[in-house]
Amino acid sequence: xxxxxxxxxxxxxxxxxxxxxxxxxxxxxxxxxxxxxxxxxxxxxxxxxxxxxxxxxxxxxxxxxxxxxxxxxxxxxxxxxxxxxxxxxxxxxxxxxxxxxxxxxxxxxxxxxxxxxxxxxxxxxxxxxxxxxxxxxxxxxxxxxxxxxxxxxxxxxxxxxxxxxxxxxxxxxxxxxxxxxxxxxxxxxxxxxxxxxxxxxxxxxxxxxxxxxxxxxxxxxxxxxxxxxxxxxxxxxxxxxxxxxxxxxxxxxxxxxxxxxxxxxxxxxxxxxxxxxxxxxxxxxxxxxxxxxxxxxxxxxxxxxxxxxxxxxxxxxxxxxxxxxxxxxxxxxxxxxxxxxxxxxxxxxxxxxxxxxxxxxxxxxxxxxxxxxxxxxxxxxxxxxxxxxxxxxxxxxxxxxxxxxxxxxxxxxxxxxxxxxxxxxxxxx
Amino acid sequence: xxxxxxxxxxxxxxxxxxxxxxxxxxxxxxxxxxxxxxxxxxxxxxxxxxxxxxxxxxxxxxxxxxxxxxxxxxxxxxxxxxxxxxxxxxxxxxxxxxxxxxxxxxxxxxxxxxxxxxxxxxxxxxxxxxxxxxxxxxxxxxxxxxxxxxxxxxxxxxxxxxxxxxxxxxxxxxxxxxxxxxxxxxxxxxxxxxxxxxxxxxxxxxxxxxxxxxxxxxxxxxxxxxxxxxxxxxxxxxxxxxxxxxxxxxxxxxxxxxxxxxxxxxxxxxxxxxxxxxxxxxxxxxxxxxxxxxxxxxxxxxxxxxxxxxxxxxxxxxxxxxxxxxxxxxxxxxxxxxxxxxxxxxxxxxxxxxxxxxxxxxxxxxxxxxxxxxxxxxxxxxxxxxxxxxxxxxxxxxxxxxxxxxxxxxxxxxxxxxxxxxxxxxxxx
Numbered sequence: 001x002x003x004x005x006x007x008x009x010x011x012x013x014x015x016x017x018x019x020x021x022x023x024x025x026x027x028x029x030x031x032x033x034x035x036x037x038x039x040x041x042x043x044x045x046x047x048x049x050x051x052x053x054x055x056x057x058x059x060x061x062x063x064x065x066x067x068x069x070x071x072x073x074x075x076x077x078x079x080x081x082x083x084x085x086x087x088x089x090x091x092x093x094x095x096x097x098x099x100x101x102x103x104x105x106x107x108x109x110x111x112x113x114x115x116x117x118x119x120x121x122x123x124x125x126x127x128x129x130x131x132x133x134x135x136x137x138x139x140x141x142x143x144x145x146x147x148x149x150x151x152x153x154x155x156x157x158x159x160x161x162x163x164x165x166x167x168x169x170x171x172x173x174x175x176x177x178x179x180x181x182x183x184x185x186x187x188x189x190x191x192x193x194x195x196x197x198x199x200x201x202x203x204x205x206x207x208x209x210x211x212x213x214x215x216x217x218x219x220x221x222x223x224x225x226x227x228x229x230x231x232x233x234x235x236x237x238x239x240x241x242x243x244x245x246x247x248x249x250x251x252x253x254x255x256x257x258x259x260x261x262x263x264x265x266x267x268x269x270x271x272x273x274x275x276x277x278x279x280x281x282x283x284x285x286x287x288x289x290x291x292x293x294x295x296x297x298x299x300x301x302x303x304x305x306x307x308x309x310x311x312x313x314x315x316x317x318x319x320x321x322x323x324x325x326x327x328x329x330x331x332x333x334x335x336x337x338x339x340x341x342x343x344x345x346x347x348x349x350x351x352x353x354x355x356x357x358x359x360x361x362x363x364x365x366x367x368x369x370x371x372x373x374x375x376x377x378x379x380x381x382x383x384x385x386x387x388x389x390x391x392x393x394x395x396x397x398x399x400x401x402x403x404x405x406x407x408x409x410x411x412x413x414x415x416x417x418x419x420x421x422x423x424x425x426x427x428x429x
Numbered sequence: 430x431x432x433x434x435x436x437x438x439x440x441x442x443x444x445x446x447x448x449x450x451x452x453x454x455x456x457x458x459x460x461x462x463x464x465x466x467x468x469x470x471x472x473x474x475x476x477x478x479x480x481x482x483x484x485x486x487x488x489x490x491x492x493x494x495x496x497x498x499x500x501x502x503x504x505x506x507x508x509x510x511x512x513x514x515x516x517x518x519x520x521x522x523x524x525x526x527x528x529x530x531x532x533x534x535x536x537x538x539x540x541x542x543x544x545x546x547x548x549x550x551x552x553x554x555x556x557x558x559x560x561x562x563x564x565x566x567x568x569x570x571x572x573x574x575x576x577x578x579x580x581x582x583x584x585x586x587x588x589x590x591x592x593x594x595x596x597x598x599x600x601x602x603x604x605x606x607x608x609x610x611x612x613x614x615x616x617x618x619x620x621x622x623x624x625x626x627x628x629x630x631x632x633x634x635x636x637x638x639x640x641x642x643x644x645x646x647x648x649x650x651x652x653x654x655x656x657x658x659x660x661x662x663x664x665x666x667x668x669x670x671x672x673x674x675x676x677x678x679x680x681x682x683x684x685x686x687x688x689x690x691x692x693x694x695x696x697x698x699x700x701x702x703x704x705x706x707x708x709x710x711x712x713x714x715x716x717x718x719x720x721x722x723x724x725x726x727x728x729x730x731x732x733x734x735x736x737x738x739x740x741x742x743x744x745x746x747x748x749x750x751x752x753x754x755x756x757x758x759x760x761x762x763x764x765x766x767x768x769x770x771x772x773x774x775x776x777x778x779x780x781x782x783x784x785x786x787x788x789x790x791x792x793x794x795x796x797x798x799x800x801x802x803x804x805x806x807x808x809x810x811x812x813x814x815x816x817x818x819x820x821x822x823x824x825x826x827x828x829x830x831x832x833x834x835x836x837x838x839x840x841x842x843x844x845x846x847x848x849x850x851x852x853x854x855x856x857x858x
Contacts, residue, residue, distance in 0.1 A: 003657065005576075020657050022623065022819055040576075040625040059819040088657075092792045092817040117815045120622035129624075133579045147434075147469070150562045152649050154849045155584070155632055156597075156608075158857045168585075170608065171598045173636070177856045179585075179599065186849060189858070193549035194451065195558075196469040203584055203632070207602070220581050228432065228449050228517075363521045382858035386546045388521040390451055390488040420583045420615060427606045428587045429618070429811035 001065070007041035010078045012068045019044070019064045019080065020088065022121065023056050025101050036101070037064060037080075043123065045071070045079040054087050058096060059121070061089035098122075109413060116420060116429050127257035128417060132405045134253040136201055138246045139222050139399075146238065148197040148224070153186035155203060159379060161185045162328050166207045168217075179205035182398060184330070185383045187225035188359055192391040196227040201401075211424050213413040214298075214351060216402060218422040224356075225396030232332075232342040232358045235395050236273070236318050239346065239354065243268045243316065250408075261409045271346070272312050275321040279304055294323035296345075305350025319345045322357075329373045330366065332358040332395070342395070348407045356397025363387035430494070436470035439507045441497045448473070448493045448509065449517065451550065452485050454530050465530070466493060466509075472552065474500070474508040483516050487525060488550070490518035527551075538842055545849060545858050556686035557846060561834045563682040565630055567675045568651050568828075575667065577626040577653070582615035584632060588808060590614045591757050595636045597646075608634035611827060613759070614812045616654035617788055621820040625656040630830075640853050642842040643727075643780060645831060647851040653785075654825030661761075661771040661787045664824050665702070665747050668775065668783065672697045672745065679837075690838045700775070701741050704750040708733055723752035725774075734779025748774045751786075758802045759795065761787040761824070771824070777836045785826025792816035 004017040021039035033053060035046040046064055056062065066082035097114075098107045100121045105112055112119040119125050140150065156177050160167045161184035168179040180186075182204050190198045204221040229235065247265040251258060258265065274282070276294055283289040287303050296304070296319060308317045321340045324333060331341035343357030360366045366387055370377045377384055405417035415421040420429055433446040450468035462482060464475040475493055485491065495511035526543075527536045529550045534541055541548040548554050569579065585606050589596045590613035597608040609615075611633050619627045633650040658664065676694040680687060687694065703711070705723055712718040716732050725733070725748060737746045750769045753762060760770035772786030789795045795816055799806045806813055834846035844850040849858055 020821065038623065040578075040623060061819045061821045089790055089819055089821055091819045096818070114811075116811075117618050117622045118818060120619075120624070126623060129580070130578065136579065136581075144566075149469075149559065150565065151558070151848060152565075152630075152632070154647055154851055156634075156647050156851050156856060169600045172856055173853060175856060189546050190549075190848070193546045194467065194469060194555060195549070201581075203581070205585075209602075218583055218585050361518055382543075382545075389525070389547060390490045390518055390520045392449065392490045392518055419580060419619070422583055422585050422601075424602060427585060427601055427604060 005041040006037065006039045006044045006076075009044055009068050009080065010076055013070055013078060014068065016065065016067050016083070017080070019046075019066075021062065021064075023058055023060045023062060026056060026058065035062075035064075035082075037062070038121070038123070042076070044076055045074045046082050046085075047079055048082045048085060053085050056085075056087070057091050059091050059093075059100060059118075060087055062086065063088050109415060113415060113421060113426065114429070120419070124260055125416075127254070127260050128405065128409060128411070129419060131250070131254050131257050131409060132401065132417060134250055135246065135404060135408070136220075136222070136401065137253070138249050139242065140199070140201065141249075142242045142245045143197075143199040143224060146197065148199045148226070149190075149195045151183075151187065151190050151195070151198045151200050152202065153180075153183040153190070153200060155180045155205070157185075168205050168207045181206055182221060183223050184328075187223055187396060188330070188391075188394065189383070189386050191225050191227040191394045191396075192386050192389070196392070197225075199224045204398075209424065212298075213415075214403065214406075216414055216418055216421055216423060219403075219418070220401035222399040222401050222404075223396065224398070225394060227392040227394040229358065229393055229395055232320070232344055232356070232395055235356050235358070235397055236271070236320075236344055236346075239356070239397055239399075240268070240271050243271070258409075263409060265408075268314065268316050271316040271318055272308055272314055273318040273320055273344075274304070274308075276319055276323070277321065279319055282307065294326045301347050301352055302350040305347050309349075315349050317347045319347065327357065329369050329375060330359045332360050344397075346397075346399075348404065349410075351403060351407055353403045353407065354397050354399050356395065358393065358395035361387060361391040361393050434470040435466065435468045435473045435505075438473055438497050438509065439505055442499055442507060443497065445494060445496050445512070446509070448475075448495075450491065450493075452487055452489045452491060455485060455487065464491075464493075464511075466491070467550070467552070471505070473505055474503045475511050475514075476508055477511045477514060482514050485514075485516070486520050488520050488522075488529060488547075489516055491515065492517050538844060542844060542850060542855065543858070549848070553689055554845075556683070556689050557834065557838060557840070558848060560679070560683050560686050560838060561830065561846065563679055564675065564833060564837070565649075565651070565830065566682070567678050568671065569628070569630065570678075571671045571674045572626075572628040572653060575626065577628045577655070578619075578624045580612075580616065580619050580624070580627045580629050581631065582609075582612040582619070582629060584609045584634070586614075588812075597634050597636045610635055611650060612652050613757075616652055616825060617759070617820075617823065618812070618815050620654050620656040620823045620825075621815050621818070625821070626654075628653045633827075638853065641727075642844075643832060643835075645843055645847055645850055645852060648832075648847070649830035651828040651830050651833075652825065653827070654823060656821040656823040658787065658822055658824055661749070661773055661785070661824055664785050664787070664826055665700070665749075665773055665775075668785070668826055668828075669697070669700050672700070687838075692838060694837075697743065697745050700745040700747055701737055701743055702747040702749055702773075703733070703737075705748055705752070706750065708748055711736065723755045730776050730781055731779035734776050737776075738778075744778050746776045748776065756786065758798050758804060759788045761789050773826075775826075775828075777833065778839075780832060780836055782832045782836065783826050783828050785824065787822065787824035790816060790820040790822050 001018040024038035025036035027034040033048040065084040066080040346354035402417040453467035454465035456463040462477040494513040495509040775783035831846040
């Protein structure tokens with residue numbers, strides 16, 4: 001007999017079927033036992049008559065044969081009247097460190113992450129990563145349809161792309177190397193290599209000492225880079241279109257999981273834009289908040305998110321025109337104000353989920369900019385040399401996948417949106 | 430005027446169009462100049478009349494307006510009679526380190542890899558990574574359709590999964606960590622976490638000192654893991670089905686690129702299987718080759734590949750039943766011969782492209798096996814603990830993406846199938 005998945009049982013009323021899964025809940029009434037069986041597709045009630053059944057504990061893996069019987073009182077409107085129950089794989093614990101079968105796991109985040117295999121079995125937690133995979137799938141589908149080629153670039157690199165000391169060193173044979181902070185250099189080089197439009201779903205590494213609810217030291221970066229652009233507004237336009245596509249497709253691909261988190265997605269429409277200068281003026285006027293020139297801190301992001309939501313109804317806001325001093329060396333300066341760059345951030349519900357912008361494509365300009373930044377052009381040989389060989393105007397952006405997932409599902413901590421998060425204290429599990 | 434891609438010009442005969450791209454070739458006949466323009470979609474001939482044109486060098490990025498005119502003598506059967514040519518982005522080189530416009534780049538592999546942005550512009554090289562992306566896409570599409578969930582697991586890990594000392598150490602704040610040799614522990618844990626069937630496209634790291642034509646120190650691993658299997662033959666069956674799907678879909682998605690490499694893909698059919706014991710007997714009988722018990726070396730792989738091709742016509746061969754001593758601690762032993770494991774390799778044209786097998790799912794068996802292997806179970810705490818909480822029979826395999834690409838396109842060196850390969854000597858570009 002072939003296995004039936006739990007979600008397909010309701011199409012087989014009257015038949016005898018074979019189920020596999022985990023024991024999610026047990027209610028023993030003596031001559032009658034009710035099991036809730038869990039497989040990757042859902043939960044189903046199993047009724048066992050008589051006392052002749054194997055000793056079952058929560059999370060035991062079982063094989064169940066039985067008849068599908070309608071029952072309007074239970075989830076899914078069918079239950080299984082079991083004729084045979086066998087243990088496939090037993091358990092060896094004294095007690096479960098967390099309640100897999102709770103509606104919401106009550107244990108703290110540390111317990112949830114320490115016992116990740118168990119917390120992921122909880123149906124609500126399970127759903128987070130189904131949604132995340134659909135986000136990633138939508139990202140790939142959208143950009144492929146726009147003529148982008150997917151790439152995989154190296155994560156062992158000789159230099160950091162984003163400046164700063166926030167690099168993890170790797171002992172690479174007799175050399176010292178680093179983990180890539182971003183695929184920045186490589187995605188630009190792939191545009192320059194004639195692929196013109198590229199995207200990547202890959203890990204990025206930041207050795208940041210931040211221990212907040214929104215920082216991960218290893219995260220999934222959804223990267224985009226495209227050539228032959230007019231300016232950074234082309235980039236914001238395509239990210240805006242992607243988000244509209246995402247929000248239209250997720251209800252189809254994971255509507256149940258969104259509902260489980262009480263999320264209803266509305267078309268983001270045309271995302272409003274504010275320059276950093278305008279945003280600072282607004283923060284001062286509305287909230288009396290004064291920031292150093294060019295800076296938007298985490299509290300300011302929250303205030304701006306709230307303000308824009310109230311005024312326009314939008315959950316999103318593009319911040320534009322960051323000063324040169326706040327952006328990496330490769331950021332393209334504005335023609336009419338060389339102290340500002342053609343760059344942007346995207347806030348979602350008051351949290352930065354994207355940084356992007358147009359890049360410098362002139363060898364001479366990039367070379368001189370490195371000197372102005374106090375960098376040695378020779379340290380960036382292969383990257384800088386690229387621009388000797390004809391590179392079109394280009395730019396791109398990156399979306400933090402876990403942050404997008406977190407904001408979309410209104411999770412309290414970005415670690416909840418990472419299968420096995422890496423932070424200051426955590427390299428296991 | 431909107432940009433037209435080169436490949437779409439033939440649908441616009443008689444129209445005036447706008448093209449962007451790189452100068453691939455120049456033939457200057459005084460009053461008449463022939464350019465070959467290259468964009469991401471292909472090559473097209475551009476005819477310029479008169480001497481009034483900007484100074485153009487190879488690889489200059491240009492903007493061209495002109496009329497689409499039929500010409501049966503050229504590739505694509507149309508050419509552009511240019512009315513306007515502008516330089517979008519200039520070049521600054523003394524001489525090109527390699528001939529981008531050669532049919533086959535004549536410079537050696539080191540030059541090709543040192544100047545990767547230029548070698549990737551070569552249309553034939555460009556095609557390798559279009560094929561590779563279609564392999565990856567087909568992998569995802571196939572396994573998703575089979576009910577698998579895509580996962581992204583951490584590459585910064587506390588312990589190696591595959592044993593041995595071939596790990597790259599990472600300085601992780603005050604701790605020592607490593608780059609993951611494979612997602613082995615994590616993909617098993619995701620099966621155990623109730624996702625049951627998972628796949629991953631991610632980097633894997635091997636600090637191997639091999640400097641051969643088939644080793645990379647950072648590579649793309651196409652990983653699969655599935656629960657509720659009967660034995661390792663279920664795994665070989667699904668990999669076989671994937672390869673049949675792949676070979677049927679690639680001619681549709683990248684037929685031109687395959688043709689450029691002279692590759693015609695035939696249905697792999699049912700892939701033959703040989704046990705390691707049978708393979709060793711055959712090698713001895715046919716080639717007088719004697720190997721240590723359980724070993725199949727690189728030369729043996731080639732001989733077996735050739736033998737099976739001659740006898741059955743198959744480019745593929747499953748090798749089964751590797752001894753315990755040749756497999757990691759997590760390999761499931763055979764019931765009828767505990768010195769052998771339920772494991773397999775897949776050879777493609779005489780090169781191993783896959784290792785797989787059923788895993789141990791019993792806590793007690795795995796614990797005792799660790800002791801027998803001289804490992805300390807406490808070092809594998811979070812992995813080993815997983816098996817206390819009910820784990821179904823499961824197994825999986827991994828396909829080396831660059832090796833599959835290399836063998837499929839008959840490339841001489843696996844580095845050709847990596848955008849920016851990492852090897853003993855190479856961390857740049």
